[in-house]
Amino acid sequence: MRFSKTLIPTLREAPAEAEAISHILMLRAGYVRQLASGLYIYLPLGWRVLNRINKIIKEEMDSIGDQEISMPVLHPAEIWQQTGRWSEIGEEMFRLRDRTNRDMCLGMTHEEIITWLASKEIRSYRDLPQSWYQIQTKLRDEARPKSGILRTREFLMKDCYSFDKDEAGLEENYKKHEEAYHRIYKRCGLNFYQVESDPGMMGGSTAHEFMAPSLAGEDEIVLCDKCGYSANREVEKGDKCPKCNEPLKAEKAIEIGNIFKLGTKYTIALKAVYLDEQGKEKPIVMGCYGIGPARIAASAVEQSHDRDGIIWPESIAPFDVEIITLNMNKTEVLNASESLYGVLKSRGVDALIDDRDVSPGVKFKDADLIGIPWQIVVGEKNIKDGFVELKYRKTKEVEKVRPEEAVKRLTERH
Ligand SMILES: [Zn+2]
CATH class of the missing domain: 3.30.930.10 (Bira Bifunctional Protein; Domain 2)
Structure with missing residues (x-):
């Protein structure tokens, strides 16, 4: 969605x-x-x-x-x-x-x-x-x-x-x-x-x-x-x-x-x-x-x-993962986010994509508040090097991975 x-x-x-x-x-x-x-x-x-x-x-x-x-x-x-x-x-x-x-x-x-x-x-x-x-x-x-x-x-x-x-x-x-x-x-x-x-x-x-x-x-x-x-x-x-x-x-x-x-x-x-x-x-x-x-x-x-919000158990969360598109005006970022969204959907992983035209700060705050267990952050600098950030809401641990790797991990958990 x-x-x-x-x-x-x-x-x-x-x-x-x-x-x-x-x-x-x-x-x-x-x-x-x-x-x-x-x-x-x-x-x-x-x-x-x-x-x-x-x-x-x-x-x-x-x-x-x-x-x-x-x-x-x-x-x-x-x-x-x-x-x-x-x-x-x-x-x-x-x-x-x-x-x-x-x-x-x-x-x-x-x-x-x-x-x-x-x-x-x-x-x-x-x-x-x-x-x-x-x-x-x-x-x-x-x-x-x-x-x-x-x-x-x-x-x-x-x-x-x-x-x-x-x-x-x-x-x-x-x-x-x-x-x-x-x-x-x-x-x-x-x-x-x-x-x-x-x-x-x-x-x-x-x-x-x-x-x-x-x-x-x-x-x-x-x-x-x-x-x-x-x-x-x-x-x-x-x-x-x-x-x-x-x-x-x-x-x-x-x-x-x-x-x-x-x-x-x-x-x-x-x-x-x-x-x-x-x-x-x-x-x-x-x-x-x-x-x-x-x-x-x-x-x-x-x-x-x-203190930042809900941390849903994966089994009852409203979505499995939230894709956070940081720079809506950059084509590479948009394309990478949309491609991730499409692939995850086709593999049966429920994804919410934050495609709003608001600041990164607002997106991060809302994502933590809503509490979907996984976040994929797509930003201009990382995507140029071929990476996204995969964040686990519960521990706030962030890992730089290839988009395919993020898809693979989420598909396996699903
Ligand atoms: Zn007893």
Whole structure:
């Protein structure tokens, strides 16, 4: 993509209301804009990051046999009334009436809807197990939306639901999803912990959260350095490790995912049953597995930045490389930049070319702020000798190489 034709509105200063580092940097680097409290617009760079995260999530979900579907955001109230959550959940739920005066709500989660689907489509033990997921918009009327895209009223969520004939099946599905989650966060370049947590309003017996350590986090996790035990502070109130009695240390963290063994709470309420081998009717056993893609993006920024800007992990960066054309009025420089851009594109390397008519200083500053992992600097003096500069954003190490060498290295990493 061409910088000159792309909406990348970088700012020198962050708006005063931004406090979290990820919020400040994503506003300054032109990734997002706030529409209203808890409502964000993703600009081209922000949307590319989110899509790269979603792609990783989908690949890992598909690899364990999960099937992607899409459910409506608008739900009829009756299904929520059947599980009791229509009255249990308070003002967090957006409620409305349609033109026939029927009660509706905007989905803050989809257990009810997917269990309704299972109740209609699953008949026999032969239909099980099943795992269905979607990456869909959720709405929650948060009392205090804050920290930019970390706590918003409308957000994307990957929610997955498994259906099994018994606890043993659920156990197996839970394990598979747990492992897939580890792969997802690792691939996204995050530092994270899996901790025990409280099932809360979801119900069910066992739950785990995935936590990315960050000062911007609203949760606190406790960790044992000796045996590796970890838990959400809400679950583990003591100061000593329950496994080995060593002192626990506390750390702030962002919740980036959660998994629940729901059991039969929803399937009994919504009569999602199957006939077993003996022809006996039994409730289906459920698990559910959520991930917030925007929280992965914000956590990556929280964990990986410096005073000049964002340093994206290569796997979720909006582009693989940025070509910085220093002298727009010099034909050799323009030609070399355009040729690099074309070759990289043809090899499947995503490149952003800074072809704006602005000073080198502005280009360097913006490139570091935006945080694309690699930069190729094309300048008049170097190109005369047949060289470009290859810069690694993370360490700021610069190397003089032939253009072909830069292409080769980036193609190999890709
Ligand atoms: Zn311990």
